[in-house]
Amino acid sequence: MIEIVSATRCVECDICVKVCPANVFDATKDGAPVIARQEDCQTCFLCEIYCPTDALYVAETAEGPTGISEAEVEARHLFGGYARALGWKRGKAGGSQFDPTHRIRVAQ
Amino acid sequence: MPKTATAARSAPERLHLTADVLVLGGGPSAAWAAVAAAESGATVVLADKGYLGTSGATAPSNTGTWCVPPGDNRHAVVERRWQRTGELADQRWMLRCVDTAYRNLLQLSEWGYPFPSEDDGRLYIANLRGPDYMRFMRRRVLLAGVTVLDHHPALELLSDGDAIVGAAGIGRQIERDWRVDAKAVVLATGGCAFRERILGSTGLTGDGYLMAAEAGASLSGMEFTGKYTLAPHGSSLNKGLPFRWASFHREDGSAILGPTGEPLRNGIGEREEEVARALIEGPVYARLDQAEPALQGWLRQGQPNCFVPYDRAGIDPFADLFRVSLRAEGTVRGTGGIDIVSDDCGTGVPGLYVAGDAASREIMTGAVSGGGAVNSSWALASGWWAGKGASTHARRRGGKAFRNEVRPLGQAGLRPAASPRADIAAREIIETVRAEVVPLDKNFFRSGAGLEKSGERLESVWRDVRDHLQGEGVERIRTREAASIAAAGRWSVAAALHRSESRGMHRRTDLPGKSPTLAHRLVLTGVDDFRISGAPERLAELAS
Numbered sequence: 001m002i003e004i005v006s007a008t009r010c011v012e013c014d015i016c017v018k019v020c021p022a023n024v025f026d027a028t029k030d031g032a033p034v035i036a037r038q039e040d041c042q043t044c045f046l047c048e049i050y051c052p053t054d055a056l057y058v059a060e061t062a063e064g065p066t067g068i069s070e071a072e073v074e075a076r077h078l079f080g081g082y083a084r085a086l087g088w089k090r091g092k093a094g095g096s097q098f099d100p101t102h103r104i105r106v107a108q
Numbered sequence: 109m110p111k112t113a114t115a116a117r118s119a120p121e122r123l124h125l126t127a128d129v130l131v132l133g134g135g136p137s138a139a140w141a142a143v144a145a146a147e148s149g150a151t152v153v154l155a156d157k158g159y160l161g162t163s164g165a166t167a168p169s170n171t172g173t174w175c176v177p178p179g180d181n182r183h184a185v186v187e188r189r190w191q192r193t194g195e196l197a198d199q200r201w202m203l204r205c206v207d208t209a210y211r212n213l214l215q216l217s218e219w220g221y222p223f224p225s226e227d228d229g230r231l232y233i234a235n236l237r238g239p240d241y242m243r244f245m246r247r248r249v250l251l252a253g254v255t256v257l258d259h260h261p262a263l264e265l266l267s268d269g270d271a272i273v274g275a276a277g278i279g280r281q282i283e284r285d286w287r288v289d290a291k292a293v294v295l296a297t298g299g300c301a302f303r304e305r306i307l308g309s310t311g312l313t314g315d316g317y318l319m320a321a322e323a324g325a326s327l328s329g330m331e332f333t334g335k336y337t338l339a340p341h342g343s344s345l346n347k348g349l350p351f352r353w354a355s356f357h358r359e360d361g362s363a364i365l366g367p368t369g370e371p372l373r374n375g376i377g378e379r380e381e382e383v384a385r386a387l388i389e390g391p392v393y394a395r396l397d398q399a400e401p402a403l404q405g406w407l408r409q410g411q412p413n414c415f416v417p418y419d420r421a422g423i424d425p426f427a428d429l430f431r432v433s434l435r436a437e438g439t440v441r442g443t444g445g446i447d448i449v450s451d452d453c454g455t456g457v458p459g460l461y462v463a464g465d466a467a468s469r470e471i472m473t474g475a476v477s478g479g480g481a482v483n484s485s486w487a488l489a490s491g492w493w494a495g496k497g498a499s500t501h502a503r504r505r506g507g508k509a510f511r512n513e514v515r516p517l518g519q520a521g522l523r524p525a526a527s528p529r530a531d532i533a534a535r536e537i538i539e540t541v542r543a544e545v546v547p548l549d550k551n552f553f554r555s556g557a558g559l560e561k562s563g564e565r566l567e568s569v570w571r572d573v574r575d576h577l578q579g580e581g582v583e584r585i586r587t588r589e590a591a592s593i594a595a596a597g598r599w600s601v602a603a604a605l606h607r608s609e610s611r612g613m614h615r616r617t618d619l620p621g622k623s624p625t626l627a628h629r630l631v632l633t634g635v636d637d638f639r640i641s642g643a644p645e646r647l648a649e650l651a652s
């Protein structure tokens with residue numbers, strides 16, 4: 001579930017408000033978006049990869065939050081982890097041309 | 109300091125647009141329908157509950173397609189696949205689908221979608237990485253001149269008495285009602301995941317089924333909702349592929365055995381049955397220890413989202429045992445949906461077309477799941493046909509479309525049959541439905557007696573929904589979703605009771621084995637008062 005919007009990393013572009021398919025965030029007048037409907041989050045990790053500054057963290061549990069702190073996410077280098085694995089950078093798509101899934105299908 | 113939302117909270121004027129074709133949905137089938145309709149010269153509006161590019165089942169996933177190159181060999185490939193469908197699929201549709209899907213995959217490559225290459229340098233077009241594919245499709249839809257309304261769920265269809273002439277809904281971020289008058293509508297609203305927390309499920313509440321049924325369309329294959337997929341326990345990652353190379357263990361460490369008495373080393377496909385049986389008894393743990401080091405690397409790189417839960421929880425899934433569950437997938441990896449009656453994906457209701465998971469995929473994949481290949485090709489092909497069909501209908505109807513008085517068709521969750529009651533709430537309704545259609549011992553393994561009991565409970569939930577459930581403003585999205593989930597659950601259990609045999613993912617413990625008299629599809633017609641009839645070649649009938 002979405003757990004963290006890092007106010008220090010966020011540049012207040014409101015892209016996450018627009019792209020979250022579950023409409024979880026609300027924009028604010030004076031700062032970073034807020035997690036307004038956490039319960040609706042579908043744990044798809046897509047907001048993370050669209051965020052230009054890796055300011056969002058979605059924890060692995062889908063039924064409820066884990067309570068993880070921003071400090072721990074930062075210390076474990078978890079911000080932007082999924083984007084790096086895909087090859088997306090600063091909110092821009094990339095890396096699909098290196099997808100080795102065809103090798104998995106052969107093994108299958 | 110509390111922060112204040114900037115979205116306008118006053119109720120502005122309603123948005124009223126006119127178009128030739130209105131596409132409802134924002135997944136691949138909606139995107140292809142919108143592009144196809146726009147290419148034939150239609151003006152097109154696409155309204156999605158979420159955001160075109162991230163919403164639906166494809167965007168968070170990595171979908172393998174059923175990619176069959178042209179040539180005579182196709183017939184053999186289709187025939188082989190048909191053998192696995194429990195005799196319910198239709199080879200003519202399967203062939204049409206692989207042909208059109210292949211053409212559209214080539215189209216994607218011509219447009220510049222960054223496909224990976226095989227060792228010999230040829231592009232590998234049989235796999236579409238969800239986030240990249242859907243972001244790319246958003247751009248194609250916009251380039252085609254389509255008006256895109258994100259976060260604009262449809263609540264109901266509009267009819268002029270002769271045909272469907274549009275839809276109405278609400279812009280949920282601006283809290284403004286919308287209405288689009290259109291000469292034809294494509295329902296590409298996806299399947300019903302019964303609010304299970306799986307990838308892409310948030311918007312997949314079966315809204316299209318209820319809207320179509322209210323308009324007079326039929327459904328088929330609703331009994332085939334017995335598909336579940338493994339996921340790390342408590343996660344949203346219902347992707348079976350890595351479990352192809354796993355071993356499975358009980359709490360006491362003992363191995364779960366396969367049908368031959370050997371330890372299970374593959375947990376997908378038919379082997380889900382052994383895992384399901386063990387899960388009914390107690391917790392199950394897995395380890396991806398059947399994957400060679402090279403394969404481990406490909407899995408990590410090719411299916412990165414599968415590893416997000418492990419990495420974040422600090423688990424090495426190739427070495428450590430971790431707890432797993434089977435996630436219910438409703439009609440998303442099941443096959444039920446709106447019945448198609450013509451080659452252009454018409455529903456039999458003039459002006460109403462259907463594509464992707466909103467449609468029944470029985471003609472493509474029968475009683476077995478189309479996940480893993482068939483469904484994404486079906487979205488590519490059916491989206492295309494529905495978009496073309498809708499634009500042709502729009503052209504034929506011309507100025508006749510908006511002459512009569514227009515009536516909104518929405519009932520349950522919008523306009524209750526009796527007085528609204530505040531104690532009938534969306535959340536509780538969904539929980540009650542889930543208690544009947546999610547548990548493994550009720551829905552993976554089914555029995556006549558169990559289905560009867562579930563049926564009674566779902567009838568009573570449905571009566572409450574029909575008579576008393578109502579919301580105001582954006583709350584209507586939730587009441588309508590609850591109504592759609594209640595309707596889909598009720599139809600699914602009724603169809604499962606009707607199919608007195610076992611076939612594919614419909615497993616009746618009291619009636620194991622196929623019955624030759626039921627080697628045909630079941631078609632369900634009506635909302636409140638519905639009937640189920642056999643469809644021994646309904647399509648042929650309609651065509652003759």
Ligand SMILES: Cc1cc2nc3c(=O)[nH]c(=O)nc-3n(C[C@H](O)[C@H](O)[C@H](O)COP(=O)(O)OP(=O)(O)OC[C@H]3O[C@@H](n4cnc5c(N)ncnc54)[C@H](O)[C@@H]3O)c2cc1C
Pocket residue numbers: 132133134135136137138155156157158159163164165166167169170171172173174260261262263296297298299306307308311312313315316346347440463464465466478479480481482483484485487
């Ligand atoms: C984890 C996972 C992995 C998968 N992997 C594969 C695979 O490898 N191969 C394969 O063939 N298939 C796979 N599938 C299935 C495949 O993803 C679907 O078949 C495909 O996404 C269907 O496309 P669609 O456009 O019909 O529906 P979806 O992509 O589900 O989109 C439905 C859309 O409808 C919108 N919507 C819903 N209600 C409304 C409303 N009331 N108003 C407006 N819009 C609405 C939603 O917001 C959403 O945008 C997988 C599915 C899952 C969940």
Ligand code: SF4
Pocket residue numbers: 005006009010011012013014015016017032033050051052053054055056
């Ligand atoms: S997308 Fe990232 S940077 Fe932009 S508002 Fe959201 S959290 Fe902040």
Ligand code: SF4
Pocket residue numbers: 001002019020021022023024040041042043044045046047048058
């Ligand atoms: S994980 Fe998905 S649903 Fe959850 S906040 Fe991010 S984009 Fe929205």
